[in-house]
Amino acid sequence: MSAYQGWEITEEQREIYRQRSKKSSKAKANALRGEGKKPIHAVNIPRLNPEDLMPQLPRNGIRALSLFSGGGGLDLGFERAGFSHVASYDILAGAGVTLRNVRPNWKVFAGEEGDVTKVNWRPYRGLVDVIQGGPPCQPFSIAGRQKGREDSRDMFPEFIRAVLEVEPLAFVAENVTALASEKFNQYVKEVIEAPLAGKYKLTKFILNASDFGIPQVRKRVFFVGFRDEKIAEKYEIPKPTYAWENVAASQRQESVQLNLFSFLTESQLLKRCMGVREALGLPDIGFDTLAPTLRSSLTGPRHTTSILSSVSAQKIWEKLQIWPNGVALDREKARLFVPENNHFRLSVPDCAILQGFPDSWPIAGAVYMALGQIGNAVPPPMAYQVARSLWGVLS
Numbered sequence: 001m002s003a004y005q006g007w008e009i010t011e012e013q014r015e016i017y018r019q020r021s022k023k024s025s026k027a028k029a030n031a032l033r034g035e036g037k038k039p040i041h042a043v044n045i046p047r048l049n050p051e052d053l054m055p056q057l058p059r060n061g062i063r064a065l066s067l068f069s070g071g072g073g074l075d076l077g078f079e080r081a082g083f084s085h086v087a088s089y090d091i092l093a094g095a096g097v098t099l100r101n102v103r104p105n106w107k108v109f110a111g112e113e114g115d116v117t118k119v120n121w122r123p124y125r126g127l128v129d130v131i132q133g134g135p136p137c138q139p140f141s142i143a144g145r146q147k148g149r150e151d152s153r154d155m156f157p158e159f160i161r162a163v164l165e166v167e168p169l170a171f172v173a174e175n176v177t178a179l180a181s182e183k184f185n186q187y188v189k190e191v192i193e194a195p196l197a198g199k200y201k202l203t204k205f206i207l208n209a210s211d212f213g214i215p216q217v218r219k220r221v222f223f224v225g226f227r228d229e230k231i232a233e234k235y236e237i238p239k240p241t242y243a244w245e246n247v248a249a250s251q252r253q254e255s256v257q258l259n260l261f262s263f264l265t266e267s268q269l270l271k272r273c274m275g276v277r278e279a280l281g282l283p284d285i286g287f288d289t290l291a292p293t294l295r296s297s298l299t300g301p302r303h304t305t306s307i308l309s310s311v312s313a314q315k316i317w318e319k320l321q322i323w324p325n326g327v328a329l330d331r332e333k334a335r336l337f338v339p340e341n342n343h344f345r346l347s348v349p350d351c352a353i354l355q356g357f358p359d360s361w362p363i364a365g366a367v368y369m370a371l372g373q374i375g376n377a378v379p380p381p382m383a384y385q386v387a388r389s390l391w392g393v394l395s
């Protein structure tokens, strides 16, 4: 089964896309030969290093198995939080390329051998403490038409099967917030809660990426389950550690007014989350904000090199003077290929930073393939906080 299912588009639409893409490829080739517009932006040096948002913790001996690993957002977050990696599974061969590049010693099953529907998980029983995974979100996302269990890409039953076969101490499943909406109440009851009833105690919560220092508007729902009820009772969901500028400033202001400031320790004060321009090291233009949600280039009507998610997002990118289409493979190529409106062109490593991936975890593949893995990922610093919260009760 292919992980990618394109939308139906008419021949006419296809032709428009074809022409647009031909024109843009020509302009790009000219630019990269040095025959385009003269570059106006210097190669940027990002100010945000996502590693700083997830300081490496010592090994804690807790063993984690990863399903639907993609480019490894959850995997990296768990590793930084001190968990030991057991194996990663993904049907996308490109995800395997990324994971094997960055962690040659990891057990990575990708492509056909990574298809979770074909795996017997029982041999992992006793060798795994935590199963983590983000089953494909298309069955629940608006872009994927929200068909839930009618969608052949619905892999939640497979995730639950793995949990029941391995019987880990705990599991973490991540998805789009639509899965926590009323529309999917019945789905959650039947597909997630019912098969686990009496075996796992479940907690469900939504986290916000900028609460953990990631300069992007992005919310995700997490389902955490514990086999032991007492552990489940002790569990605390991750608390924000950062806040987008205005919130952080107002919190400080409020503390001063209440004369509390001197009583608040550094760790109780939220740190300030950077905006996109600051994070990417772009010059100050008097405006900065969080990036609109980056979309995955693997989930739309066709593979693209754009991270644009909506019309309102387009307006925000314009105000930021950043061009979100035709993302370049690297920063030098982005500099050379000046967009028509002279805005700053994004590159794959810049998009990775906006998703919380450090430069030390390069996402492999052609632009669309890398953006697909980036846009699909749990930002590693958010994954890190979830992993830490588990460690808090499992250790």
Ligand SMILES: C[S@@+](CC[C@H](N)C(=O)[O-])C[C@H]1O[C@@H](n2cnc3c(N)ncnc32)[C@H](O)[C@@H]1O
Binding pocket: 001, 003, 067, 068, 069, 070, 071, 072, 073, 074, 075, 089, 090, 091, 092, 095, 114, 115, 116, 117, 133, 134, 135, 136, 137, 155, 373, 376, 377, 378, 379
């Ligand atoms: C939302 S992404 C997961 C992202 C990942 N958790 C991260 O943090 O980077 C879902 C992944 O499920 C994979 N997938 C879809 N069907 C699959 C299957 N049958 N077996 C294994 N992986 C599958 C897709 O290729 C995709 O990479």
